[in-house]
Amino acid sequence: MSDLYLYNSYTRQKEKFEPITPGHVGLYVCGPTVSGESHMGHARPYITFDVVNRYLKHLGYKLRYVRNITDAGHFEEEGREAIDKVSVKAQLEKMEPMEMVHKYTSLFHLGMRLFNCEEPSIEPTATGHIIEQINMIEDIIKKGYAYEVNCSVYFDVKKYASQYPYGKLSGRILDDLLENTRELEGQQEKRDSADFALWKNAPPEHIMRWKSPWGEGFPGWHIECSAMSSKYLGETFDIHGGGMDLLFPHHESEIAQSTIAHGHPPVHYWMHNNMITINGKKMGKSYNNVIKLSELFSGNHPILEQAYHPMVVRFYILQTHYRSTLDFSNEALQASEKALRRLWEAYEVLQKLVAPSDTEAIDADLENRVITWCRECEDFMCDDFNTAKVIANLFELAPVINGIKGGQILRNAISARTHGLLNETFKVFLEDILGLKAMQEQQTNKLDQVLSLLIEIRKDSKTRKDFATSDQIRNKLAEAGVLLKDEKDGTVSYTIE
Numbered sequence: 001m002s003d004l005y006l007y008n009s010y011t012r013q014k015e016k017f018e019p020i021t022p023g024h025v026g027l028y029v030c031g032p033t034v035s036g037e038s039h040m041g042h043a044r045p046y047i048t049f050d051v052v053n054r055y056l057k058h059l060g061y062k063l064r065y066v067r068n069i070t071d072a073g074h075f076e077e078e079g080r081e082a083i084d085k086v087s088v089k090a091q092l093e094k095m096e097p098m099e100m101v102h103k104y105t106s107l108f109h110l111g112m113r114l115f116n117c118e119e120p121s122i123e124p125t126a127t128g129h130i131i132e133q134i135n136m137i138e139d140i141i142k143k144g145y146a147y148e149v150n151c152s153v154y155f156d157v158k159k160y161a162s163q164y165p166y167g168k169l170s171g172r173i174l175d176d177l178l179e180n181t182r183e184l185e186g187q188q189e190k191r192d193s194a195d196f197a198l199w200k201n202a203p204p205e206h207i208m209r210w211k212s213p214w215g216e217g218f219p220g221w222h223i224e225c226s227a228m229s230s231k232y233l234g235e236t237f238d239i240h241g242g243g244m245d246l247l248f249p250h251h252e253s254e255i256a257q258s259t260i261a262h263g264h265p266p267v268h269y270w271m272h273n274n275m276i277t278i279n280g281k282k283m284g285k286s287y288n289n290v291i292k293l294s295e296l297f298s299g300n301h302p303i304l305e306q307a308y309h310p311m312v313v314r315f316y317i318l319q320t321h322y323r324s325t326l327d328f329s330n331e332a333l334q335a336s337e338k339a340l341r342r343l344w345e346a347y348e349v350l351q352k353l354v355a356p357s358d359t360e361a362i363d364a365d366l367e368n369r370v371i372t373w374c375r376e377c378e379d380f381m382c383d384d385f386n387t388a389k390v391i392a393n394l395f396e397l398a399p400v401i402n403g404i405k406g407g408q409i410l411r412n413a414i415s416a417r418t419h420g421l422l423n424e425t426f427k428v429f430l431e432d433i434l435g436l437k438a439m440q441e442q443q444t445n446k447l448d449q450v451l452s453l454l455i456e457i458r459k460d461s462k463t464r465k466d467f468a469t470s471d472q473i474r475n476k477l478a479e480a481g482v483l484l485k486d487e488k489d490g491t492v493s494y495t496i497e
Contacts (some may be wrong), residue, residue, distance in 0.1 A: 002353070003264075004059065004384040006239075007323060009247065009270040010169050014384055019213045019238050022270065024063045026237035027053065028229040028267075030246055033070040034104040036109050039290040040313070040328065041243075041276045042282035047314055047435075048322040048385075049241045049275040050117040055381050066232045068121040068225060069108075071101040072127050072208055072218055080424050093408075097208050109294040110460050114310040116435045124228045126219065130210050132227040133219045137198045145260045149189045151201035151215035156302065160256050168224050168257060169270060170248035170254040196253050198223050226266065229254075229406070235262040241271040245282065247388035250281055273322040280327065298450060301321075305330040308337070309439045315340040318434055339395075344438060347397035347426045349405050356421045361412035366400070370418055373397050374425040381433065388423050397422060458484070 004017040007390050019025050029049045032038055046067075053065045074471055087336040105294045110117075126133075137153055140146040146155050174194060197220035204211040209216045229237065235258075242251065251270065257265035275282045278289045291301050316336035320326045373393045401422070403409035409494030414422070430436050452474055461469040484491055 002083060002379050004382045005384055006269055006271060007369060007384045009272045010267075013424065015269065017238075019061065019450055020236060023062060024058070025056050025063045025239065026233035027056070027063060027239045027241065028225070028233055029065070029067045029120075029238060029240075030225060030242040030250070031067040031069050032104075032108050032168065035106060037292045037294065038108050039102060039292050040296055041281065041290065043111070043115065043313060044276050044317050044322075044326065045241065045273050046112060046117055047115055047317050049271075050115075050435055051318065051433065052239070052241065052271070052385055053118060053120075054435060055135070055385060056212065058428070064233060065118075065120040065230065066122045066124065068222065069104070069123060069125045070124045070226050071104060072096075072224075072226050080190070090193070101127075105283050106114075106457075106460055106464070107294070108249045110456055111310075113458065113460075114293075114297065116311070116437055118184060118435075119120055122232050124232065126224040126228075128209075129224065129228050130219065131230065133223045134199075134212050136223060136230075137219075138229050140198065140257060143260055145257075146198055147215050151217060152189065153198060153199040153214055154190050154195040155198055155253070156191065156259055157194050157196065157256065160260065162252050164256070164259060165179070166256060167252065170252045172248055174250065196220060196222060196249060198257065207294050220435055222250055222361065223257060225250070226258045226261065229261065229266065230258065236264060236266060238267075239269045240267040244272045244274055245284075263439075274325045276317075276326045276328055277486045278328045283328065295454060298453065300358055303330075306334070308333050310465055311436055311439045312337045312340055315391075315434075315436060319391055320392050321384075321388045340436070340439070343398055343430070345392075345438070346401045347430055348438075350426055352412070353401070353404060353419070355416045356412040356414065357416070361410050362415055363410070363413040367414050367418055369372060369420060370397065370414055377425055377429050381429075387434060390434070394430060397425070405464075424425065451477075455484065490491045 005014045006017050007013070008015045009422055016489055027049070027231075028044065032042060048222045049065075049067075053063060056063050065463055070447060080258070126391055137146065141148070141153065142157065144156075145160055146153050158165060167173055199219055200210060200213055200217050201215055206218070210218060240251070255265060255267075277283060281287050281289060291303065293300040295304065296308055296313060297310060299305075312333060313336075319339075360387040373396045377390045380393070383389075401410060404411055404413070417493065438481065441485075454477065458470050458473040461473070462468070477484060
């Protein structure tokens with residue numbers, strides 16, 4: 001088996017993967033901020049790192065995959081002061097913050113299940129680790145790299161940068177940051193504009209607040225990931241993943257505060273997926289161009305020409321290498337739908353083909369090409385998780401399968417051993433590693449699509465033992481003339497005429 005090489009964002013080069021503890025891997029991925037419904041741009045990192053998770057386990061590693069939930073929405077983004085997105089959005093929606101967090105966390109989990117993403121080993125929440133964050137902040141203050149002002153605590157970036165390579169991950173230069181940062185409300189209490197909040201004082205109207213040595217407030221955005229990753233993976237762990245939009249300031253700040261707290265950098269390999277764009281612009285709320293997952297699956301969005309099956313979206317994302325930009329278009333998704341159907345149909349044909357029993361008619365050239373295409377799949381995955389090349393090779397193999405079925409290629413043209421390798425390649429790479437599964441026939445009626453979504457939400461509610469929501473969905477549908485019946489193989493619906 002080939003050695004695994006991955007691109008380390010910190011060193012900007014591919015490196016041979018060598019885990020800290022032989023046979024074990026610690027993987028941390030920044031999870032969602034549940035102040036709103038997840039959108040298509042969010043799908044890429046979670047699908048990308050689901051494949052990383054699957055492949056590492058395929059290689060035999062015992063993996064601890066940690067993906068957090070940011071449920072105290074504290075963002076201090078470049079170009080604006082720290083705000084608590086969860087608290088602000090809860091007020092807009094006239095909901096208790098934890099009520100809203102529960103709503104959007106459930107929708108996120110539903111989206112992950114529809115994408116066939118495996119659950120992480122641990123899914124810690126920011127609000128569940130306030131003590132760990134306060135303890136880490138106290139340690140950083142004690143070591144002289146943070147300061148308190150007006151009941152808030154800031155990390156001293158300039159002092160850190162005088163001794164450590166601040167900006168190496170993101171390629172930012174501190175002098176440029178200091179010069180270009182706009183003057184914003186609250187900036188004047190910092191020693192330097194580049195300093196970031198570890199803890200923010202909560203004004204009287206702020207809903208989400210916790211007691212701390214510095215007064216009631218809420219933690220900064222970056223400290224939560226440092227506290228949770230070190231708790232569950234140790235002070236140094238193998239891989240930290242996330243989208244490229246997190247390079248700065250989030251991951252750069254994580255490195256700085258963890259380095260001071262622990263005395264050394266926290267991560268051996270940094271991995272970042274590139275963005276999904278629309279007309280060249282990043283998909284994000286700030287650009288007002290997001291497509292929510294529920295809209296993507298239902299087709300209910302002005303830019304969408306149709307609804308798209310979750311497996312089509314997953315396949316569309318994996319057809320491009322994770323470090324390359326992926327530009328959205330209906331044409332690309334529709335092409336992905338057709339391509340996935342062709343590939344899956346070939347796989348279903350392969351499963352029904354009987355292995356050859358004799359070797360007299362073997363086509364040596366075809367045999368060698370099939371073996372090469374199969375074995376290259378492992379090489380491509382070991383070369384920085386290149387799913388795009390794996391899919392390309394599966395498409396090379398599909399005509400061989402269809403040719404054997406149609407009689408254009410003799411069944412005995414490949415040996416029984418190669419036939420077995422072909423079967424194993426499709427099973428392992430298409431299903432186990434790429435995480436694809438058979439699509440149900442795409443529904444054309446939007447009411448049917450909404451019904452399917454409601455059934456999924458009800459299933460999720462029952463799993464969480466939220467029987468009130470489950471019963472409400474069933475009863476409301478019954479009032480509308482749709483009966484739901486839970487059967488062994490799932491829930492089916494019957495329309496009352």
